[in-house]
Amino acid sequence: MDMPSADVIVVGLGAMGSASLYQLARRGARVIGIDRYGPPHIYGSSHGETRITRQAIGEGAAYVPLVLRSHQIWRDLEAQTGTSLFWACGGLVLSGQVGQALHHGKPQFLERTLEAARQFGIAHEVLDAAQIQERFPQFILQGDETGYFEPGAGLLYPERCVQVQLKQAQRLGAVVHTGETVRRIVPLNDGVEVETDQTRYRAAKVVVSVGAWAAQLLGEPLAQVLRVYRQVLFWLEAPDPQVYGPERFPIFIWMFGSAEGEHFYGFPQVSQGVKVATEQARTPTHPDQVERQVSEAETWAFFTRYVQGRLKGLGPGCLKSATCLYTSTVDGDFILDFHPDSERILVASPCSGHGFKHSAAVGEALAGLALHGRSPFDLTPFRLAQRPVWG
Ligand SMILES: Cc1cc2nc3c(=O)[nH]c(=O)nc-3n(C[C@H](O)[C@H](O)[C@H](O)COP(=O)(O)OP(=O)(O)OC[C@H]3O[C@@H](n4cnc5c(N)ncnc54)[C@H](O)[C@@H]3O)c2cc1C
Incomplete structure (x- = not known):
């Protein structure tokens, strides 16, 4: 039997992954999303009823375009689905x-x-x-x-945001597998293979948005930062x-x-x-x-x-x-970058306790990178190589 395949596989469907899956599906890509649990759930970083969102981002000016765009996306999603996401x-x-x-x-x-x-x-x-x-x-x-x-x-309702983006992605053709854990991601010459506890998949690109499990799945150099x-x-x-x-x-x-x-x-x-x-x-x-x-x-x-x-x-x-x-990370800044070993693997984790408000636009950034090699936002401040190593 042929291995299931996609243009892009999104591993981890929390804040960053659900947004990436939705934005990829919106752009007509064939996408598969995989999560070890059934998001939204209580084991990662995207639960607890509410998240703060603000537009003037004291963490750094590079974040402001991400949050401004995210606010537009939340409002669009509210209009599409009738679900209230942002107060x-x-x-x-x-x-x-x-x-x-x-x-x-x-x-x-x-x-x-x-x-x-x-x-x-x-x-x-x-x-x-x-x-x-x-x-x-x-x-x-x-x-x-x-x-x-x-x-x-104001505030966002994180569980609803994750749920709505997963649902919309599925309506646009995305395939979602929950209760399935990715064990290994292997870059190949003509694509990438994703091995789970149940099967193997092939894709042209992989977005890895596994939050707190990033070091476990990707090892170094993520583990040291x-x-x-x-x-x-x-x-x-x-x-x-x-x-x-x-x-x-x-x-x-x-x-x-x-x-x-x-x-x-x-x-x-x-x-x-x-x-x-x-x-x-x-x-x-x-x-x-x-x-x-x-x-x-x-x-x-x-x-x-x-x-x-x-x-x-x-x-x-x-x-x-x-x-x-x-x-x-040591400096509290994000990592949104290609993996240093392969341009086929994008890393979208994690976000040092302030990522939710930016996540809708991060999904757009990653979809752009995965499909066209470029993002609508300047991601240079979020390069992996710029993150200091924990002492
Ligand atoms: C207490 C708290 C308060 C916060 N407050 C704010 C706030 O007010 N404002 C704000 O902007 N941000 C806030 N944040 C930060 C924000 O919530 C996080 O940055 C964001 O939710 C991280 O999303 P994520 O997609 O990286 O991780 P997650 O949402 O945890 O998603 C990771 C997913 O990957 C899956 N996964 C892991 N390993 C595998 C594997 N091997 N195979 C398949 N699936 C896998 C997990 O099951 C999970 O669903 C807060 C965070 C916390 C914890």
Whole structure:
């Protein structure tokens, strides 16, 4: 029997993979998507109900065209499917005088955000503590804070985004295999062979978007530039569902000190409880050996260090929690590049904890690279060779 074949195979169908599959199918390519689980699922990096999106990207100017295009794609998908994906409830980046904690590996995050807004003409306001307090009385401030408020920022529903793009891709002819694990990718002279735990496939190109499993599947040189970190999300009890609702409360990122970890972020209430979280980059883990349980001690430690005295009436009751994986480079920047061993293999992972908002356009970039060898976006800042090696 002939091996199943395609123009492009997409391995891993989370945020990046579902977007790539959809964009490839839209361009008329014959595509096969393969995932070891059944996305959307809770084992990788694209679950937990909500993701922040903002247009002025403090992580770097190169990201701004990706997020602007992603917002258009989300809106197009909403129009095509009637599914709500993006809620522009506004976003606040907040920093105290001493609030210089790194965010996504970047210092001076508020200043960098403001710079990006000015460079790209993104609507925003700069608010002092009294103005923030008046507009959002849910925050308890010290009085020395500055806020960058972006009305066009908001939240995405990640599981819906993944699901909708997979469905649309399938409607356009993409074939999706779930519950199938890719074991090996072998470049050949005239194509590439993808070996799974069930069969083998052939294609002209492969997009590898396996998130936290990138080092495991691709080995070096990915393994030396990536680390996986367990993160925890908490849904805290709110006094009244209206108080933190999206009509009254924005997504926020708050740098309240300069020491490691002295920042956290949160969302308006869109389900049971208000989702809040911080980030950790101290203890690496392995994607197949992550502690998925969140202890009461962990929840209490989070509440007392971050929420108590900063968000009025929130917690300490925690309605639920979840773990999720960051796969981070040293500098927090993405890898969107050909594999150094083969122009037939594209690597679209991972995104150091800030990739979701860009993922729809990343799919477009990868489809362009896979089919025509060029992307509509400048991807030079995201080259693998530019990523430092973890010490
Ligand atoms: C707690 C948390 C909060 C975040 N908050 C934000 C935010 O507010 N805003 C934002 O923009 N970004 C945020 N991010 C980052 C963003 O969610 C990620 O960058 C993005 O989801 C990564 O998508 P991915 O496609 O690389 O990985 P995933 O979505 O995990 O997809 C990888 C897929 O590959 C599959 N796979 C793995 N190995 C194999 C194999 N061998 N064979 C077949 N399939 C395989 C997996 O099953 C999985 O479905 C956050 C991440 C986390 C964890």
